[in-house]
Amino acid sequence: MIRLALLLALVATPASPGCRLALALGIDVSRSVDARDYAIQREGLLSALADRVIVDAFLKPEDRVALAVFEWSGQAQQDIVLDWTEVAGEAELLSIRDRIAAHRRAADHLPTGLGAALDFGRTLLDRAPDCLARTLDISGDGRSNDGRRPEEIYAAEDFGEMLVNGLPIGGHEADIAVYYRTRVIRGRGAFVEIARTQDDYPRAIRRKLERELTEQLLGRAEGSGRPG
Incomplete structure (x- = not known):
């Protein structure tokens, strides 16, 4: 298995404008997510952002990662937890964790507007x-049951x-x-x-962040180097 340090080194490219990845995390807080589930999700994300492997993935190479976090439920309910923040050092990650920990859930009784969440993440x-x-990173425990479905959003909107x-x-x-796998990604x-x-x-959010910050970026860098 390729070591994390090698992956990070390969991701760096001379063409970088200073930011290698804009990553938006969309977190499901619809009515199927009870108080216990919500606490597990929040603490899981906080723990992942403090994990040494994830911290190193954010901070190396020198090109930065910009991070945003939002919660979603009904088709008209998306709540920004963290607006765009460029991670230049561990101080930013500590501040990000503090802001996530301080956030309070806006609603706990709304349906699952997954299509609207995808569109919100796009904008x-x-x-x-x-x-x-x-990259838009969407988590959830149910199918869309409120508003436009994911396939309708993809048909109508330009995700580039x-x-x-x-x-x-x-x-x-x-x-x-x-x-x-078939409707969302x-x-x-x-x-x-x-x-x-x-x-x-x-475990899943930690592993997902690791893949997005290292392996997936490596694949993109390799792909961009291939002709036509």
Whole structure:
């Protein structure tokens, strides 16, 4: 297995404008996510952002990562937890964790507007800092049941070269991972990282961030070097 340090070194390219990735995390807080589930998701993300492997992936090479976090539920309910922040050092990551920890959930009784969440993530990434790559990371435990469905959003809106990765959470709906693979993820190299249950979310979000910050960027860099 290629070591993390080698992956990070290969990701660096001379053409970088100073930011290698704009990454937006969309977190499901619809009514199927109870208080315990919500706490697991929040603590899992906080733990991942403090993990040494993830910290190193954010900070190396020198080109920065811009991060934004939002919560989503009903088709008209998306709440920005963290607006675009370029991570230049561990101080920024500490501040990011503090802001996530201080955030309070806006609603806990709304349906699952997954299509609207994808569209919100698209518009959020459209105003991200100028980065070489853009990735939307959507997690959720259910199919869209409010507003336009993911396939309708993709048919109507221009996502350009944006990647959409998925973190389906099992335990509420059967075959949710299949749904995310066939309806939610988008773009060459997009992937799903499955959490078997809410209790598995901390492992899944850590692994997903590691892949997005290292392996997936390496694949993009290699792809961009191929002719036509």
